[in-house]
Amino acid sequence: EVQLVQSGAEVKKPGESLKISCQGSGYSFSTYWVAWVRQMPGKGLEWMGSIYPRDSDTRYSPSFQGQVTISADNFINTAHLQWSSLKASDTAIYFCARHADTGSVGDWGQGTLVTVSS
Amino acid sequence: DIVMTQSPASLAVSLGERATINCRSSQSLLYSSNNKNYLAWYQQKPGQPPKLLIYWASTRESGVPDRFSGSGSGTDFTLTISSLQAEDVAVYYCQQYFSTPLLTFGPGTKVDVK
Numbered sequence: 001e002v003q004l005v006q007s008g009a010e011v012k013k014p015g016e017s018l019k020i021s022c023q024g025s026g027y028s029f030s031t032y033w034v035a036w037v038r039q040m041p042g043k044g045l046e047w048m049g050s051i052y053p054r055d056s057d058t059r060y061s062p063s064f065q066g067q068v069t070i071s072a073d074n075f076i077n078t079a080h081l082q083w084s085s086l087k088a089s090d091t092a093i094y095f096c097a098r099h100a101d102t103g104s105v106g107d108w109g110q111g112t113l114v115t116v117s118s
Numbered sequence: 119d120i121v122m123t124q125s126p127a128s129l130a131v132s133l134g135e136r137a138t139i140n141c142r143s144s145q146s147l148l149y150s151s152n153n154k155n156y157l158a159w160y161q162q163k164p165g166q167p168p169k170l171l172i173y174w175a176s177t178r179e180s181g182v183p184d185r186f187s188g189s190g191s192g193t194d195f196t197l198t199i200s201s202l203q204a205e206d207v208a209v210y211y212c213q214q215y216f217s218t219p220l221l222t223f224g225p226g227t228k229v230d231v232k
Binding site (some may be wrong): 042045095097106109 | 156
């Protein structure tokens, strides 16, 4: 069974750094793209970027390029999303998800709530 | 970039009645070499991650009830719930994966019971 398990909720102050994680199991982690998707409070889904863990090929949405960094560690089957300096507007739920063989997104993590507040 | 739009933004349908959601892309999602439309539909209930319902515009994911169907080609697509059940109350998103791994979601359509 494919599972994506994300790290727990975070409460941070503006300007702080943060790295959240997504551990995959039940499949060959290195050979499937992993996407990160943002959902701001009461809003829709926004694709942030995706990484191919085998060679760390990473693609970003223009809206998120330079704002976040996506990485992966094949040894622990984990993808990461990180910020160097959080803003209040980064408050959202962040989902990781596995691209299916078709290219759509078939399996999702449970989501990580990030709250940024002074 | 491919832009996705959906209509309506919300709709309320009586139990047992049909619900229809429209999705349009700014460019064709039909790949000529395999004649497939790179369009998926997702359902998201409050407090849950999205769930894949349909891919290739009309192929139901395993376990999805057959009251959900997808149709359309090129730039215009439709998700139909043939007989709305209470458990179908959710927000529905279309998504293009023509430019995978680059993805784009539509803004979502909220479905409620009238």
